[in-house]
Structures are given as C-alpha cells and as structure tokens.
Amino acid sequence: MSSSLIYFVIFFIVLFSPIVKGEGDVNKNVKSVTLGIVVFPPLVIKDNETGKCSGEVVEMSDVLLKQLGYDMKIECIPPARLYERVRKGEIDLTVNVKGTAALDDNAMFIEKPVTFLTLIRLANTTRLDEKSIAGIRGYDYIGERNRLEEQGYVFFDMPSSIDSIRLFLFDRTANLITYERPFYHFLGDRKTDSDTALITLKRNIPTFFAVSLNSPHKKDLYNKLTEFSRSFNESTILEYTKN
Structure with missing residues (x-):
C-alpha cells in the first residue's frame, strides 16, 4: 500500500469517527x-x-x-x-x-x-322509575358517581366507554353516564330513538x-x-x- 493511500485512510478514520460517536450519543439520549x-x-x-x-x-x-x-x-x-x-x-x-x-x-x-370534555347522562323515558345505570369501572365522573349513588342509582360497570354505551343501547340498563364524544362517535350517522332523553351534567x-x-x-x-x-x-x- 502506498504512503499516500495510508495517509488517506488515516485521514478518513480521524474525520468520521467523531460523527459515528456522536450518533451513538444521540441514540443513548433518546x-x-x-x-x-x-x-x-x-x-x-x-x-x-x-x-x-x-x-x-x-x-x-x-x-x-x-x-x-x-x-x-x-x-x-x-x-x-x-x-x-x-x-x-x-x-x-x-x-x-x-x-x-x-x-x-x-x-x-x-x-x-x-x-375539554362534556359529561352526559342518557335515560330511557319508558323506564324512568328504574335506577340502573351503565358506566365505566374505575371512573368517578368528577363526583357524579357518588351523587347518583346517593340518589339510589345502581351502577353496572363495564371495562370501557364503548361497552357501557352498548349496555344501555341494548336496553340492559335504564340509564347511561358517559362522555359526549365517545357516545356520538359510537352512534355515527344513527340517531337516538324518541324514548331516549339526554341530560348534560357538566361541560368544559x-x-x-x-x-x-x-x-x-x-x-x-x-x-x-x-x-x-x-x-x-x-x-x-x-x-x-x-x-
């Protein structure tokens, strides 16, 4: 190998070795x-x-x-x-x-x-004397769970918002507490039937x-x-x- 080629190889290693090290340091910092x-x-x-x-x-x-x-x-x-x-x-x-x-x-x-979110309650108007309500397990609903339980409501808790919405829409409970966005996302282009009343509990x-x-x-x-x-x-x- 000629001396000029050796010098080029050494120059290349010296020039680019800090860059390689720098890339390694960046990855470690992530x-x-x-x-x-x-x-x-x-x-x-x-x-x-x-x-x-x-x-x-x-x-x-x-x-x-x-x-x-x-x-x-x-x-x-x-x-x-x-x-x-x-x-x-x-x-x-x-x-x-x-x-x-x-x-x-x-x-x-x-x-x-x-x-910001909006909390709502839906009620089946043909079952107003019933206190069953679908909700999400582990959710306090900004104090609304305790307030409703004090009024005699009995919660049927599900793992997710979609599960609780289904429980109500399939007529398994007389009421539903949920946030507005998941409910309307689940409905899509459908509309609630005439027997469903919507009450806004808390906004913003x-x-x-x-x-x-x-x-x-x-x-x-x-x-x-x-x-x-x-x-x-x-x-x-x-x-x-x-x-």
Whole structure:
C-alpha cells in the first residue's frame, strides 16, 4: 500500500469517527416512556383485531414526545389497571381528568389541559322509575358517581366507554353516564330513538397530561411538558397542535 493511500485512510478514520460517536450519543439520549391511556373514541381508538391504538390524542402525544426527546410506547388499557400501573411507575404518562383519587394521589398534572370534555347522562323515558345505570369501572365522573349513588342509582360497570354505551343501547340498563364524544362517535350517522332523553351534567371538563410520581423520568418529563405548555396561548394542547 502506498504512503499516500495510508495517509488517506488515516485521514478518513480521524474525520468520521467523531460523527459515528456522536450518533451513538444521540441514540443513548433518546429515552423510552410509556403512555397509558383508556379507549376514548375518537380521541383514543383501539383496533379489536390488531390491538393497535390510534386517535387524535395518541398521534399528538407521539409527535410531541418525539420533539421532547422521547420514544413513546403505548398501552390502551382499562381505567382500574391504568391507575395501578401509574401508581407503580410502570406507566410514565397518561391523559385523564382530575378528581380520581387512585390517579390524583400518584401523579403530577401538567397545568394546561389537553382538551375539554362534556359529561352526559342518557335515560330511557319508558323506564324512568328504574335506577340502573351503565358506566365505566374505575371512573368517578368528577363526583357524579357518588351523587347518583346517593340518589339510589345502581351502577353496572363495564371495562370501557364503548361497552357501557352498548349496555344501555341494548336496553340492559335504564340509564347511561358517559362522555359526549365517545357516545356520538359510537352512534355515527344513527340517531337516538324518541324514548331516549339526554341530560348534560357538566361541560368544559379539562383533561390533562399526568406524570407518574414513580416514573424514573418524572422530573424531566414534567418539566419539559410544562415548559412546552407555557410556550403558546391556545387554551388546550390539542388545539395548539392542530394549528
């Protein structure tokens, strides 16, 4: 091998070895976090065949967390299991309303809402004397569960919003408590029948990012999400990311 070729090889190695090292450092700096979330169409949708989670909140969270330096893993699971995994730090981040003790005691909430929700109750007007009501297991409904139970309502709890909606629409309960978006997403182009009355219980309920107190990334994740949420004037994170 000629001396000039040897010098070229050495030059090439010296020139590009820092770049290779730099790429390795970048990969090491990307942290993996798990977003745990309940099925809540159209914001969170789970494919029954593949188990894949999608929807506005899932897609927004994935893009946002990548911008903040995280790889996102996603788990779409029932509320009771979600709260337990948040408590243990097995789930780093979720999106939820405040007011559920099982979550509030184990998470830090980002101050700016992700979006706003509306809580409704539907009643079968041919069964007004009955107190059966379909709901989601583990949901307090911002205090409405306790209020309804005090009025004598008996909850038939299901794993998800879709399951509870089906229970009511299939006439298994006389009442349903649910959030507005999942209900109308499930209905699609259909309309409720004339025997169904809709009562709005609460409007403009904020839902937030919540960071597990036992997440190994809690400080960094909370600080980055807080800094991001303060960087724009829109009232919700979802509204800002749509612009």
